[in-house]
Each structure stands twice: as C-alpha cells, then as structure tokens.
Amino acid sequence: MADARPVSFLQRRTHRERRAPRPPSARAGKSRVIMAMGMFALVYLAIGGRLVLLGMSEPTEAAHYISAKESVAASRPDLVDRNGQILATDIKTASLYAEPRKILDVDEAMEGIASVLPELNNDTVRRRLASKAGFVWLKRELTPRQRVALHDLGIPGLGFLEENSRFYPGGPTASHIVGSVNIDNQGISGMELAVDRSGLSDLQALGFARDRPMEPVALSIDLRAQHVVRDELSKALERYHAIAGVGIVLDVDTGEVIAMSSLPDFDPNDRSQALDSNRFNRASGGVFEMGSVFKGFTVAMALDSGKVTMDDSFDATRPLRVGRRTINDFYGKRRILSVAETFIYSSNIGTAKMMLAAGVETQKAFMKRLGLxxxxxxxxxxxxxxxxxxxxxxxxxxxxxxxxxISVTPLQTAVATAALVNGGRLIPATFKPRSREEAKALETRVIDERTSAIMRYLFRLNVMSGSGRRAKVPGYVVGGKTGTAEKIENGRYVSNKRRNSFLSAFPMDKPRYVVLVVLDEPKPEREGIGATAGRNTAPVTSAIIRRIAPMLGVLPKFGDESETISIAY
Structure with a gap:
C-alpha cells in the first residue's frame, strides 16, 4: 500500500482557488466587452444601410449644389495674339439659383426676383420655385449690380454660385478666329473649340482644369493688323454698299494667318449674335467662285508644264465657242495677246486657250497639287x-x-497664291505661331522657282499697268490680280450681282505677305462709274497694306515707282 504523502497548506489553498468560481466583477467585464462589440457592429450596419438608402434615393440639396458647382468651375486658358495681347480670358461672375424647399412664400420671391430681373417674371420660373426640387438654376452670369440687388432682397432659398465666364476684350475684332463658348464655358466655335478638341475638354472631365491657372494659348494673328483689316473692310462695306466682305493677311514663308476678317461678324460677348446665319465665317467656312484671280493659277500651270512659254501668244480677236457656250472677254482687246497681256488685261479667251494648250488633265492635277x-x-x-x-x-x-x-474658300485661294510667289512652296495654313524651320518641314514644292519668279513679275506688272493700278502703295512693291465673278441665282449667272476680289502680295521683289480682299455685291462708289474689282477691292487692299506694312516690319523703299521685277525667261 503506497504511503500517503502529506499535502502542504500552500498546495491545498492553490487547489481550492483553482476550483472556486470567478468573482462577479470578472464576469461583468467580459459582458461589457461583448456588448461594446455588438454596439459597434450595429453602428456599422446602420451606416452601411444608410449609405445604401442614400445611393437609391434622390440626390439631396447638398448633392445638387455640389453637382452644380462642379459643372461650372472649369477654367480655360487665355487666348493671346502673337505679341501676347489678350484675345480671350476668364472672369469670375455669379449665377442665381434657388432651393424651392426653403422658399417660404413663392409670390413674394417672384415679386422680388422680377424687380431685379424682369425677364424671369413668367410661369416657368414660378413653377420651378413652387416645386419640391432641391436645386434649380434661375439666371446664369449676373452683373455685379444684379447680384447686389438680389442679395439685398434677403429672400430665403435664393443663393449665388461663383463661376468662370469668358470675356473677349476686343469684342468682334477677331471673332471668327477666336470663336466663342457656351454658358458652361465650353468651346463651340473657332479656336475656342479647337483648344477643347486638343485636350482641354478631357482635362476638364478629369477635374484637372478647375480653378487653376493655365498656360495661355498663343495664336498666329497680330491684333494690330487684325484691327486694320476689319476697319478697312467695314469702311469698304459702307462706301461700296456691299452686303459682305472678307480680308486675309497670310505669311508666305510660314503659312501663319496674320489677320482674317469676315463681315458681318459678331461679338462673342453676346452669344445671340453668333446664331445669326448671315454672320458665318466666309473666309474659311464659305466656298465661292473666285473669278479672275484664278487666272494666276492657270498661267502658272501652263508655264510650269512647259507647254506654254512667255514667248507664246493667243488669239483673242473673237469669242471662243465650246459646245453651246460662248467664252467672251469683259473688256476685250480683240487682238492677239501675249502671255503677259492675257494676264494684265484679264482675257477669258486667252486664258482658256492657254489652258487648252496645257491640257485638261494637267489642269486637274495642278489644282489638286495646290490643294484647291x-x-x-x-x-x-x-x-x-x-x-x-x-x-x-x-x-x-x-x-x-x-x-x-469651281468654288473654294478665300483662305484656300490665299494659301495657293502664297505658293505662286514664295518660290513654289505650298505651306499649310495655321492659326498658331510657326517658325520658318517648322514650315520647311511641312512644305511641298508645287511649281518651279523660275515659274514663281515669272508670276511675281506678272503680278507686279498688273499693278503697274493693268487692272490693279489702284492697289499701288508708295514705297512698297505691290503686285496683284483683280477678280470679278457673277453670282448664281436659281442656277443661272446674274449679271448685276458680282463678287469682286483682289489677290495681292508684297513686297513683290521678295514677298512676305499675301493679302486677299473680297467684297460681295459692291455698288458703284458714285453714279456714273463702274463697280469693278479695280475700283473697289484694289484700293481697299492698298489701304490695308499702307497701314499694316510698318506694323509687320516691312520697310518702305522710295525710288522709281515704275520699276518692275527683273526676270529671265
């Protein structure tokens, strides 16, 4: 039988404590922990359920406010001319909104709003204010005076949102180039729309264009020259009672558009004007028969083909019959004409025979090469x-x-003419600054340099002794070609409605700029004289060159004004 070992007092006490139940205080502590965990779980479940309900419910007033604020806060970069002059910029303006649920008295609110903004006193606004909507727009782009007046009314439920609004300091001066924006500050025409398409709209959508400064976008135009072109064009419309006009100045070495005006134009600060169908951009957005200025392309084509030389001549003694059509001259010389005489006397008969000598396919290919x-x-x-x-x-x-x-845009005509006088290089047009090095990488040779030299001679000769005599500018070697095209109505040419043009370049010994002026339906300046291009578009071109040449850094050379350009052919 095993011996029983005595158990010490300490061992007995430890055994008893192990078997004894826990005190009430320990049980209470554990219960509190479990209860806290349960409460946290319930709170999180409640928050989750509320989020689900919010996602399924209608947006709250705060959500409407935040959504509206996000939609109007997008910024735009300034548009500036080649010299840094601001053409378009953002300014801060206030817009009026209402929270109908907070409006205590609709009639009182309507009366107050109408006292400042009478145009809002209508049933549509009343229905909006009486609705249960959380947020409604009432008036965008308030003037500072309107905002103060509305604020002083103290009407509950009315508020203001600050947003960006586009401002054009020059008004209509360069409207067709700069373009305009809609009420949400999004480009809808001109270079404003071009900037959006180049990536700004994507930045706005991603939130990277909100209330932050952006680098200005420089355009190729010179605001000084732009003002001159528009000013002279406006005077011409009044002097010759024309219904519309176009003026273009193009750099022949870079393709930069230095100025481009189309009248009637619009003030981009007044969006309603841009909706007038008569104010569209005729310079690049309209196509027209350009008339005799195209004879320059025909002469260049014939000479460059090698099938016609400057020693050739063409019989213009009688009209040319082609099928049922008779080709005649406006002021016919009724004799044999040289190439130069065909050009400066603007003979339809001689030009047609020159084209026939080169060939129909040659003409078609040449027009394609010029981008026409x-x-x-x-x-x-x-x-x-x-x-x-x-x-x-x-x-x-x-x-x-x-x-x-054939109907083309005036801008196309100017671009093609630049190639005739700059040595034969076709350079795409641009409304952004471009260096000569950048232009060289884009240019395409369309005629030989020798052909270009002959064209410069012919253009200058036409101003010295042809139909372009009124385009002369003291100190400057100007060359150019008149053009008159009868307008078409109901499928037939109308003899008493014409579109006149003068296509020129200067200085003709080393051209830097092409200038094109077009007048739609000009009338005689006074009774008893004609309304040909030589009498209206030529002097308008002269006035433009006289004013812009010094601005563009073209220095005058005073000497023998009868001199022409020396060429060898």
Missing amino acids: TSRLKTELPEVATPLLPPKWNELAAITISFGHG
Missing part, C-alpha cells in the same frame, strides 16, 4: 470643302481656268 480640290487642313473647325464640277471635262476646265465652275 480638297478641304483645307488647319486648326480652325469652320473650314468648308470645295465644290467641284460633277464632270471635269473640257468645258468645265475652260470655265475653271478663269475662276468659274
């Missing part, structure tokens, strides 16, 4: 596509040779 048969590629969205003859046969080619039967 396809849509002009440039940053401006408002660019029209040329209208070509349905069948480019011999008759169509003859009429095209003197500017009928």
